[in-house]
Amino acid sequence: MKNITVIGAGTMGNGIAHVFAMNGHKVNLVDVSQDALDRAAATISKNLDRMVLKGLLNEEQKAATLANLSTFTDLKPAVTQADIVVEAATENVDLKLKIFRQMDELAPSKAILATNTSSISITKIAAVTNRPTQVIGMHFMNPVPVMKLVEVIRGYATSNEVTNAVMEMSRALGKVPVEVNDYPGFVANRILMPMINEAIYTLYEGVAGVEEIDTVMRLGMAHPMGPLQLADFIGLDVCLAIMRVLHDGFGNPKYAPCPLLVNMVTAGRLGVKSGEGFYFYRPDIKELEVAGNFKQLK
16 A cells, blocks of 8 residues: 555644655655644655654655655545545544545545544444445544654444555554454543543643642653643543543543533633643643633632
8 A cells, every 4th residue: 555645634644654654654644734744744854854853763754754654625536546544633523424435436446535633433434425434533643753653543334455455554664553342432542531531621620730640640640741732632622522532432431521621612612722721732842831810710
């Protein structure tokens, strides 16, 4: 599978494109926004520069990686020769279903259709195509060029051949693929998001403050960052969307999103992407600073 199309030029999409291009694949990166594509190309170039500085790549390898990358605002010419199409659009089920209908119509009949969704049902996505045996989940971790894990999610109809091919390709990218079945949240987010949600409940109920909660989990559980900082990094809107998938999928009240999380997303406090979540994120702030007074919540 040499010809790769990646749909979506955001954080995940440009990281996925980076990894494929760096490993010798011809990559077509697609987005409706030319500005998004330009930012993605600049981000990939900057990240390759960092790798050169660290001695992980040389200038020739950087140049070859960039030469493997092409950008498109039109899906049709970007998928006509694709061996695999990886969708990395926003975590919105209606948007993903629309994209998969288009991918199914335009991509070669032999092409594998993959999604980078972190929680949405692969079976539901596959059902809108005429090739459900060739639909699979490839959930990369952020930042994609650094993180080794890829969750490979089999839908109800995904074939063994497609699963094995994607597992093998993931290993060839230098990743560690883990095969999982298609249930809400898969493995990573079924475990991670309820922990983050519980940390937010712990704050909401006044058990401890933002810094205290994150310190306990960093120093007591050896997490590289606390759950509230991690939520900011992921995006509080993404955390809320995944909790709603878990809640709707299992019908279990233990997955109900914390009201504080709902309120923060409603208010536009989304974490790093908006400049404010549980902490402030501004160029002038050198150290983490708690955003707002969370001690008077109840």
